[in-house]
Amino acid sequence: MDRLADLGARVRAAVVGGGWAGLAAAVELARAGFSVTLFEAARQLGGRARSVELPGQRLDNGQHILLGAYRETLRLMRAVGADPERLLRRLPLELCYPAGQTPLFHLRLPRLPAPWHLLAGLLAARGPSLGEKFAAVRFLRDLQRAGYRIGDDCTVSSLLSRHRQPASLCRYLWEPLCLAALNTRPQQASAQIFVNTLRDSLGSGRAAADLLLPTADLDRVFPAKAADFLRFHGGDIRLRSRVQAIGQGPSVDGERFDFVVVAVAPQHAAALLAPREETLAIAQTLAEYRFEPIATAYCGYPPELRLPLPMLGLAVGGHGQIGQWVFDRGLLCGTAGVLAFVLSGHGLWEALDNEALVATLQKELAVALGTTLPAPLWQRVIRERRATFRCRPHLRRPAARTALAGCWLAGDYVCADYPATLEAAVRSGVAAAREIVLSASPAASPRASAAGANSAPRFPRRG
């Protein structure tokens, strides 16, 4: 993009929304030399992946997990000077559900070249029988042979039953992976999108399946550095600026720009896009979206308290169990004694008030570890009611380019290949910026760069 720097210096671009999608678009446009103005309604950047100030410490609005497969996120972190090696702890994929001394299920992918890491990890897993392990291998092999295309989309539950996956594998492996990746229960989740995430993680070499767990608060992982980068390149970041209208021109609340990227969550995009005829159809599509919550319960224990691993599973669903994952922030971020319990998707936990929720999670963890736990010294529950869109089969996703001349979309919901994740957000922002740079280039015909009449942009495909 740098070759377009001279061109871009004359071009003004507005980005509406300072989440990871908007920041990605803004950084890429600034790298191409565009004059960027970023509008953010909140008083901080980061959107649904932001830091939260508590007396004496910084936490996040939710514990986030990245994967080795988050190629664009890692690239952009480096581009703005945020070092992934320092800010993310890389661990081989390890799913462990403790039950006293013997885990109910324990899978760890060893550091072997692909596909041996997967084969060796599955065969050595504790918990499933040999027959069950072969069922998992067969499932992955069948998906690979089919090019990770499942034909007509269906739910993850249907896909698992079609591939005769045993109940214990569903309970400890596939369903937790589905919930973690899509934030949607397997009975409702899109099998094709789930398979896409398997393709790019388990199916894409050892490093792609690694877990990357933040060692610092989320602001430092990307938004703060992205903001420094933008300011250094002359960008104008306007916090506490809630945009009311996108107009012709394009314009943002009446201010003219050459390009606008609308990078807000789907429900906010629907409100911004509904008033104009050119974008009404997109708004109507987005109005059909449903959402799933995520809660993170932070508990501060005496600093001596440590988990055996940075991330542990609490058996998912059934038997009235509500806990899903618990993270040791002491092992990850150096805040000894701080645990983060994560609850994804709609569930029984929503009916509990914060105190009852923490008491239940604490009890479940004590049972899993086969020990008693001291009472937490403090607790803080953050409930994000619209954490992600519900990723169901055949969900319609808008293209990045809209019919309003110069107006583009970015956001986790625009990346059609992926569920709502940081990587989807970043990819969508990068894709919108690239298309804008191309349409602004002197080589692009004036007709093509006007009015958004050309064909829908394509996302870069992996593989």
Ligand SMILES: Cc1cc2nc3c(=O)[nH]c(=O)nc-3n(C[C@H](O)[C@H](O)[C@H](O)COP(=O)(O)OP(=O)(O)OC[C@H]3O[C@@H](n4cnc5c(N)ncnc54)[C@H](O)[C@@H]3O)c2cc1C
């Ligand atoms: C608790 C939680 C846990 C999660 N865990 C993970 C995880 O482990 N791994 C993972 O990959 N993903 C995870 N996600 C999903 C991930 O955080 C999101 O997919 C991603 O952050 C979405 O980014 P975005 O830029 O598309 O949207 P957003 O983050 O929603 O950004 C949109 C921004 O636009 C602003 N805005 C809205 N309206 C206006 C307006 N009119 N004018 C100006 N600004 C406006 C908002 O304030 C916001 O800052 C999690 C999400 C949550 C909530």
